Amino acid sequence: MEHFLLQLFIFLAASAIAVPLAKKLGFGSVLGYLIAGIIIGPFGLSLIGEIEEVMHFTEFGVVMMLFLVGLELKPSLLWQMRTPILGMGGAQVVLSSSIIGGVSLIFLPWQQAIAIGLTLSLSSTAIVLQTLREKGLMNTSPGKSIFSVLLFQDLAVIPMLAILPLLATVTMHEGGHHESALFDISSLPGYLQITLTLLAILSIFFLGKFASRPIFRTIAATRVREIFVAAALALVVGISLLMMAVGLSPALGTFLAGVVLADSEYRHELESDIEPFKGLLLGIFFISIGASLNFTLIGEEILLIAGLTTGLIGSKWLVLVGVSFLFKMAKKERALFGIALAQGGEFAFVLFQLSKTNGVLPSETIEPLISAVAISMFLTPLLFLAHDKFIATRHGDEEDSREADAIDHGGHKVILAGFGRLGTDLGRFLISAGIKPVILDHDAANVDVLRKFGFEVYYGDITRLDLLEAAGASEAELLIITIGDIEKSRELVELAAKHYPHLKIAANAADRSSAYELMDLGVAQIRRETFGSALSLGQDALKILGFDPYEAHRLMRIFSKNDEEMMPELYKMLHEDEDSYISMYQKHNADLEELMTLDLNVDLEELDKAWTAANPET
Amino acid sequence: MSKILINFAHPARARSKINNALRTAVEGLEDVTINDLYAHYPDFLIDVKREQRLCENHDVIIFQHPFYWYSTPSIMKEWLDLVLQHGWAYGSQGRALQGKLFLQAITAGGDDSTYQKDGYNEFTIGELTSPYRATAKLCNMEWLPPFVVLGVHLGLPEEKVKAHVEGYRRTVKGLRDGTLDIEQARQGRYLNSNLNSTIRRS
Numbered sequence: 001m002e003h004f005l006l007q008l009f010i011f012l013a014a015s016a017i018a019v020p021l022a023k024k025l026g027f028g029s030v031l032g033y034l035i036a037g038i039i040i041g042p043f044g045l046s047l048i049g050e051i052e053e054v055m056h057f058t059e060f061g062v063v064m065m066l067f068l069v070g071l072e073l074k075p076s077l078l079w080q081m082r083t084p085i086l087g088m089g090g091a092q093v094v095l096s097s098s099i100i101g102g103v104s105l106i107f108l109p110w111q112q113a114i115a116i117g118l119t120l121s122l123s124s125t126a127i128v129l130q131t132l133r134e135k136g137l138m139n140t141s142p143g144k145s146i147f148s149v150l151l152f153q154d155l156a157v158i159p160m161l162a163i164l165p166l167l168a169t170v171t172m173h174e175g176g177h178h179e180s181a182l183f184d185i186s187s188l189p190g191y192l193q194i195t196l197t198l199l200a201i202l203s204i205f206f207l208g209k210f211a212s213r214p215i216f217r218t219i220a221a222t223r224v225r226e227i228f229v230a231a232a233l234a235l236v237v238g239i240s241l242l243m244m245a246v247g248l249s250p251a252l253g254t255f256l257a258g259v260v261l262a263d264s265e266y267r268h269e270l271e272s273d274i275e276p277f278k279g280l281l282l283g284i285f286f287i288s289i290g291a292s293l294n295f296t297l298i299g300e301e302i303l304l305i306a307g308l309t310t311g312l313i314g315s316k317w318l319v320l321v322g323v324s325f326l327f328k329m330a331k332k333e334r335a336l337f338g339i340a341l342a343q344g345g346e347f348a349f350v351l352f353q354l355s356k357t358n359g360v361l362p363s364e365t366i367e368p369l370i371s372a373v374a375i376s377m378f379l380t381p382l383l384f385l386a387h388d389k390f391i392a393t394r395h396g397d398e399e400d401s402r403e404a405d406a407i408d409h410g411g412h413k414v415i416l417a418g419f420g421r422l423g424t425d426l427g428r429f430l431i432s433a434g435i436k437p438v439i440l441d442h443d444a445a446n447v448d449v450l451r452k453f454g455f456e457v458y459y460g461d462i463t464r465l466d467l468l469e470a471a472g473a474s475e476a477e478l479l480i481i482t483i484g485d486i487e488k489s490r491e492l493v494e495l496a497a498k499h500y501p502h503l504k505i506a507a508n509a510a511d512r513s514s515a516y517e518l519m520d521l522g523v524a525q526i527r528r529e530t531f532g533s534a535l536s537l538g539q540d541a542l543k544i545l546g547f548d549p550y551e552a553h554r555l556m557r558i559f560s561k562n563d564e565e566m567m568p569e570l571y572k573m574l575h576e577d578e579d580s581y582i583s584m585y586q587k588h589n590a591d592l593e594e595l596m597t598l599d600l601n602v603d604l605e606e607l608d609k610a611w612t613a614a615n616p617e618t
Numbered sequence: 619m620s621k622i623l624i625n626f627a628h629p630a631r632a633r634s635k636i637n638n639a640l641r642t643a644v645e646g647l648e649d650v651t652i653n654d655l656y657a658h659y660p661d662f663l664i665d666v667k668r669e670q671r672l673c674e675n676h677d678v679i680i681f682q683h684p685f686y687w688y689s690t691p692s693i694m695k696e697w698l699d700l701v702l703q704h705g706w707a708y709g710s711q712g713r714a715l716q717g718k719l720f721l722q723a724i725t726a727g728g729d730d731s732t733y734q735k736d737g738y739n740e741f742t743i744g745e746l747t748s749p750y751r752a753t754a755k756l757c758n759m760e761w762l763p764p765f766v767v768l769g770v771h772l773g774l775p776e777e778k779v780k781a782h783v784e785g786y787r788r789t790v791k792g793l794r795d796g797t798l799d800i801e802q803a804r805q806g807r808y809l810n811s812n813l814n815s816t817i818r819r820s
Binding site: 547548549550552553554 | 629630631632656657658660661
């Protein structure tokens, strides 16, 4: 136990030190993790052991990441992307495999060449997606192309896992690599295997589409936060187990589950619950990659490994640039597309391991290749940096407008926090104006009903930073707060002001004193929630009493304007002296009375002159 | 029998003397509809469909309003801007108002002498209302010279007001019953210049 805690401490402390440092230096978190790994690894301070086990366990972070990616991809969007996924992804994998395999064929037998070609054609989903997200490039068109290729690669791993054992050149002593914890599906006849696999995929679909909603609703109703987290984790882990049992990639399974749940109102809640786990696991995964760099080997075979790394990155880059020409990408996109996917991927470690145990490749071939893959992964954040420094800025000026076009408008502009009585009408109004807000509400029953009517409503506690992030606060323009509880409103305003200073805020306040509290926080746009209805009802009353409708309307407007003008003054007084505030309030009430009478007099006397054409000159 | 629509526009009706009196005189007459614009649209959000339907369902359209700044109260401008749509009121397809009668019933502060070339206002009522005459023409309507009550701010004597009120009632009824001689009416400066000869005794 102590040992475990110590190891955990070292990993966490290393990340806590290295990542902020790396970010400060502009390197991005991935590079920070990798460097932390080298430092605490066997060739640095030698603080950690069992790196392979850690790496194997934390690979689960990739699975979680694909679940999250799936959550952001609605099925319709995925369908729209079918051409880039199959086209670009397919072209990249086939061409890269052929070229790398072709070169390997010069030195190695064909079976080994194929295995190496396939394995090295894959890129690093973990590093690339993490970096794209950090740079906010996910929704840009090069970001989408890159993602499409990565998605195809993740799918391609499945047949690769099946093909590799068939390429064995060395007869291995018996002992299957693939042991399922539950049962071994491969002992079943073929048609049953296929049926079971299809059933597993269908069950994911069914679970996501129909079963998840009542389950999450029941859990949400308990309002015990950690149970929801537990359920979310259980979902991801459960699907991974199911996928492994039928011999499919767990990453693919959770990705599918994510896509099915992308339409769900619990999407943002799931996202923010899984996100920290994914982040941590991936972080430790990156650390273990850094730690697994075998510097002794690299030192001994420096030329070979440097050559392999250059060859790997160079050939993949060539293929990517070729693909980008084939699919007519813009000049600026080509550069990013090329460098983003030129590294080897984490699946290479898995596939090389598999090749070793199946006797496809001897370990003396694998060792330098693994080093080359790890170094190429290490170089990726540096390549991104170089791209930002030289290429992006150089193109920046000439193709500025073009880039703006490429940005997807999928990002919502308005977040509506609270969808109660006030929020409902406000939301309807905005939607009628063509503005589709992301709506967040904490009442699960409410959320259900509203979704039935086609609103985009999500369940969650908006005063949590992660949910705010998931709702797109970093790209949003406006946050509208319609929460009745002033404490919650304050919390939210403070949170938003701290983390999203660009975000404009419009808020409702239950009463005058809540309005002052919000003014304390610098909220510029505040409406007292009953004020508007009070005046409208007052206007109705005047009409019923026989006032001219137009006059009733004007009186209402005048009253409202006076009151609005009074607020800042009252607020100023409040801060000077509590007593004088009260007297000021009274004074203002008296003033208002006077103003109102004055208004009446204006209507009666001043306006009479204008509106009844009493020309004083004649 | 023609149907008459009176689009009434006065922003401070409670303090209007003449306009109220004129309006009261025609209120409740058969086939006369009074459409109070400020009362219907205190927020100026004019229901264009409703207004167009009203126009379509009547044969004579009267705009009754005080003469503000040589023009109409602001809501009437809004009304013209929104209701007289291309393809409905004008344009090659716009025939909804064709042949309908157009009349303004105006109350103004200055008396007749001020609305002369050498008078205080320098322009005649006919000149100042020419935009509405042009509007009527563009909409293929038959324009009539305005019904005017002048010199209001001087404080009209009671019997004069009474005469105007009666004249207005006779005009509206005459338009309704077809007893008002349109051709002769068009010769005068104001519709109510010489009502006795314009309207046949019925």
